[in-house]
Amino acid sequence: QTVVTQEPSLTVSPGGTVTLTCASSTGAVTSDYYPNWFQQKPGQAPRALIYSASNRHSWTPARFSGSLLGGKAALTLSGVQPEDEAEYYCLLFYGGAQGVFGGGTKLTVL
């Protein structure tokens, strides 16, 4: 059973910077896992932010950036805004065929 692990919760101050990570139980996360990041606010559908580790969708604000860091996928928010308070999920693909989500990170802006 493959497990994808994210921090359960993080807190950041407005204007600050925070990094969320996404680890795989199988080892280092690489671009072969096509890491994706999504944001979800209560009562809303998820919104895609990042694909293939570091590529923003056309609607993704520049303050969101994705990377591979220390064997994990990472999502960094710089200049955090109050509206960034949300749940964030990463998605990895194994063998290009099986997608597995992390459990999500609840980001509080305080």
Next chain:
Amino acid sequence: EVQLVESGGGLVKPGRTLRLSCTTSGFTFGDYAMSWFRQAPGKGLEWVGFIRSKAYGGTTENAASVKGRFTISRDDSKSIVYLQMNSLKTDDTAVYYCSRGGWSPGFWGQGTLVTVSP
């Protein structure tokens, strides 16, 4: 404008079947893989599977939790992707979302609720 609208959800008894549809517009449907996801009440997201475009064989991949019970298909002439759900279990209760893309799901629909209950 890209739009995805899921439909077909509702209340169904365990063991029964349901077919969800995702009707799309605003893009060349046949050029894209399409994905299905779900989210049980109060829980995280779960990947259900995707179907490749015809250019990549139109083949499907499914999560182990639904393999053999759920089937994804597409009708490129109607720009619709389907999720056929058989032998439904109470654990399948969730909001089901479709999305454009396979390895890089981008645009998402608003979801349709499926409730499996005796």
